[in-house]
Amino acid sequence: MxxxxxxxxxxxxxxxxxxxxxxxxxxxxxxxxxxxxxxxxxxxxxxxxxxxxxxxxxxxxxxxxxxxGAGQDLPPLLLDDEEAIVTAVALLVGAGGAVVGAGAAALRALTKLDRVLPTRLRHEVRALAGSVQSFSGGRSPVDADVLMTLARACRDEVEADFDYPSGNEVRRRRVEPYRLVASDRRWYLFAYDLDRDDWRSFRGDRMTEVAARTWRFRPRPGPDAATYVQEGVASRVYPHRARFLVHASADTVRAQLPASAAVVRPHGPEHCEVLSGADNSLDAVLMYVLLLGHDFEVLDPPELAARCHVLAQRLRTAGATISPPPDAAGS
CATH class of the missing domain: 1.10.10.10 (Winged helix-like DNA-binding domain superfamily/Winged helix DNA-binding domain)
Incomplete structure (x- = not known):
């Protein structure tokens, strides 16, 4: 009583x-x-x-x-579990956003939140902070229960399993979870698939019956989580893909391209490789790279180099048929 x-x-x-x-x-x-x-x-x-x-x-x-009244020394925040999860997720989304200065401010706020939360809630927020990477911002809402279950599993280095669609059926997947990665629109789990003995990424919105297991695993060396997921998303989204050598630094080109449109890899201090694709034709990708304003070379596929000559001739023909302005003709 x-x-x-x-x-x-x-x-x-x-x-x-x-x-x-x-x-x-x-x-x-x-x-x-x-x-x-x-x-x-x-x-x-x-x-x-x-x-x-x-x-x-x-x-x-x-x-x-x-x-x-206003006080200089605030006591621990009094948040329930759901409030702590929602606040942490909002700050993490802000940290990966595209607004100038917002990312640093969100990270500072997340650090302060982690410092003042009671121990039990602080562990939950810390799980999110340590288990999320981002390669772009502006993503859609995420299921907090799924996110927290996977974040705890990443933090505690325990296996997780979930139902996931594969073709026309849904299969139970058993994985070693390493990172949660946020793309432009979705959350992905970067994990080692124990049944397929290889690295995989999984869309968070397609997972059901997500559970953390009690079996711990020893972390194994692997690729960078954000890069792996980004390249995987690009390869699955675009059936036609191309690779270019652009005569500009990777930082310069990354600032010109949205993360969901292309993968940019450094290739020395003044060059980078750009991997992108399209649904139907690579002509649009070719013109997009052209409009970046840098010299470039087609690395793959070989037939795209020949396509450059066809499009160049078409542009020359279009320019030749344009009549000069009247004042230019009379000068």
Whole structure:
């Protein structure tokens, strides 16, 4: 019975704190009426908040009441599990976003959140922070339960399993999970597939019945998670693919291309390889690389080099049929 009373008091104090955060000033009777207790109980709960470090101020007279003041030293945040997960996911998405300065600010906020959360919740947030990589921003929402289960498995280095579609059937997959990777639109799990004895990436939105197992694994050396997933996504999305040597640094070209459109690999300080593709024809990819404004060479496929000559001749023909402006003709 005492345990139940203690839980009831804790829930009431948390509710009181929430009310104080919603409005600048509350009178004692107003708070008592909202919480269904006496003004004397409100006074005791206010003292509990002060003991926890919340600067609750009380003033008398007309316009007086209880007010949550600003404090320099904040006590631990009081978040339930769901709130901590949602907050952490939002910060992680912000950290991988495309808004200038937002990524650094989100990472700082995530670090502060991790520092002030109670130990139990801090472990959950830390699991996300240590198990997520990104190669672009602006992704769609993710199932928090799936994300947290996989993040815990990555953190604790334990096997995971889940149902995953393969062709016309759904199969149970057993993996060693290493990283969660966020692309433009989706979350992926980078893992070692134990049944296929090879590295794989899995779309988070296609997983069902996700569970972390108790069997621990020893991490094995492997490819970079974000690069592996990015290249895998590009190869699956585009049936026709091409590879170019661009006469510009990888950083320069990455700033010009969205991560979902191409993979950019450094090739010395002043060159890079660009891998991209298209659904139907590589002509659009060829023109896209041309419009980057750098000299380039076609590395693969060989027939694309011949296509360059065809398109170049077509452009020359188009330019030759354009009549010069009247003033140019008379000059």
């Amino acid at each position: 005492a345990g139940g009373d203690e839980r009831g008091t804790t829930e009431r104090v948390l509710t009181l704190l929430g009310l104080l955060q919603q409005r600048q000033v509350w009178t004692g009777p107003e708070l008592a009426d909202r919480l269904g207790v006496t003004p004397r109980t409100i006074r005791r709960d206010v003292e509990r908040l002060r003991t926890l470090g919340y600067p609750v101020q009380a003033s008398q007279g007309v316009g007086g009441g209880y007010q949550l």
